[in-house]
Amino acid sequence: MRKPKLAVWKFASCDGCQLSLLDCEDELLAVAGAVEIAYFPEATRGVVRGPYDVSLVEGSVTTPHDAERLHTVRRQSRTLITIGACATAGGIQALRNFKDVREFTQAVYARPDFIDTLATSTPIKAHVNVDFELHGCPINKHQLLEVLAAFLNARKPNTPSHSVCVECKLRGTACVLVRGIPCLGPVTHAGCGAICPAYNRGCYGCFGPMETPNAPSLSRKLAACGMGERDLQRVYSTFNVGELPFREEAARHGS
């Protein structure tokens, strides 16, 4: 039987999510055994031509060229899975969506007229059909392996979309928010295993909004923990600011 062909594509991103695949260390051989790594420039120069059975797509669309390229990726991919906050929500670079990008290019580049960039950073789903979205900034490698194992064996991946709080409770962490430390866990999508609260820090919301977030209620609690209006605006304006529940909550706060 022919091994399924895997491709890994990069758009506007930091490469951290693709690195999660290389970071699989112990499981890397199993991955290489289960699929043919056909296109993965971060790992190998060898290129096997498409079409591909599974494409992992990292990054958001920020240039007209990328918007075009994404369609060619979609055409060559039987299954297209986005990995990470950039690909699923637009990433931290989606902060540009609320400002004038021309002003930025003029401030940063000596010859802004050479810069061909879009006014917005948008997720992959805004351009092409997406089969599955894996959240996280960066993604969790165990979840990546779970998603690959699920797709290769034609079953639904176990990547629950409830709050991070459930993961905190499974691991037995005493809630930091109830102990006075601001935490975004109640409005954040599970998947990281609730790492930060286990180290006495609040959740930063890396995995984006959970299935039914109630950010206004959480914000009242965060304010009671001492966060000011400006802090509240910022805390929702990070890697997943492109997701509506966070964007709207950020907009409700400010100076």
Add this chain to the structure above:
Amino acid sequence: MNDHAAAVITHEGLGGLIAGLRAEGFRVIGPRLRDQAIVYDDIESVADLPAGWTDEQEGGHYRVRRREDAALFGYNVGPHAWKRFLHPPLLRLWRAERSADGMTVTATSEPAERYAFLAVRSCELHAIAIQDRVFLQGPYVDPHYKARREGAFIVAVNCGQAGGTCFCTSMNTGPKAEEGFDLSLTELLGDRHEFLVEVGSERGAALLAAVPHRPAERQDAAQAANAVARAEGNMGRHMRSDDVRELLLANLEHPRWDDVAERCLTCGNCTMVCPTCFCTAVEDENDLAGNAAERKRRWDSCFTMDFSYIHGGSVRSSGRSRYRQWMTHKLANWVDQFGTSGCVGCGRCITWCPVGIDITEEVRAIRGEGGSDGRA
């Protein structure tokens, strides 16, 4: 309950009880200070107990504080419940592997170790009794719970004070441990820091006999009764519970459900910390090559969308319907299902709700008795 007279032990005797249990092969679990909370974890000696610590609890608020004395059990229930051990949060049920002639399925064997729980509060004894009904006394016995529960040794502790969110007196579940323990302690704080021990079983009596102790005198019993009366007198919360089933079932469309939905985060914390909530989800996994598969069971919550997912979507998609499901199950439908309330008044769901939603307050509001809205 039995004819064994009460006795009094010192720290030395308590140390002897712990050592005795360990010598008999029990894994002793009890209160420890960790991450600024009093959690349940392995205990090797008296030195592991949270001497001189207490907790301050309110809706969505928990802090550990120093006490002025060296009480070992001078706190109230914290973030953990004993269900962590009897009904583990994550359990592999079986593993299957492809073999030459098909497939081999291996069920996970139950742990051989037996638990001894140290410092189980009265509300917690009632919670364990409720989970016993759910897991052991219906037509379908849960073998995993049974393996952990059978033979577990229980050392109860009577509360000498109530926490800010406690309401066991309202639920008739405390603060005095009446049954369901092998030994029960009451901490006697004063010039002589001692513990009154009551015996609840023959093996409890045997363990006590092996450690240094003296017979309890009238004044010891009086001091212990005072401690319990103090706890009874300073419950942080109250809830009228005799008619709550009828009250809730008659108010399924009460506007208060919308009000609570506006505050509820649907985070699921209340169900996870509740010592009686028992729901689980089952997940199947397989390796990349498709040669091995596992079935796992993990705690689930009626606050998740997956919980009520059937073909086409989730039955309870609004926060309103999920909070209502939780509270009406806990306080009303549980009675029809299991012949007992699902709430023992431990207050955990109030303390560990990030926004301090208070079940007693919600009941009062539905009753039309007003009060604060419980907002954080």
